[in-house]
Amino acid sequence: MAHFKKFDVADHLNDAGIIAAYLTEAFESNDPAFISHAIGTAARSKGMARVAEEAGVSRESLYKSLNGQSKPEFETIRKVLAALGVKLVAEPIRDTEAA
Numbered sequence: 001m002a003h004f005k006k007f008d009v010a011d012h013l014n015d016a017g018i019i020a021a022y023l024t025e026a027f028e029s030n031d032p033a034f035i036s037h038a039i040g041t042a043a044r045s046k047g048m049a050r051v052a053e054e055a056g057v058s059r060e061s062l063y064k065s066l067n068g069q070s071k072p073e074f075e076t077i078r079k080v081l082a083a084l085g086v087k088l089v090a091e092p093i094r095d096t097e098a099a
Contacts, residue, residue: 013045
């Protein structure tokens with residue numbers, strides 16, 4: 001019987017450009033739980049302990065904040081994104097009806 005490893009997107013988020021593209025897609029969902037979970041997945045790709053240290057938060061707190069079930073503080077999100085090597089960028093919302 002064949003055994004397959006469960007797919008984990010974190011295994012494929014191996015540089016800041018890929019992480020940025022992944023998180024951009026998550027942000028476009030406008031779903032806070034999904035966005036939080038996606039940031040958590042990106043953090044796991046780099047190593048939660050390492051990201052927590054770079055962000056100045058405890059690993060346990062980071063797991064709780066980014067599980068998709070809670071509402072993390074914006075400052076935590078900002079620090080985690082910096083630890084992941086990405087930043088938030090604002091851009092105008094495109095009017096899809098005008099296109």
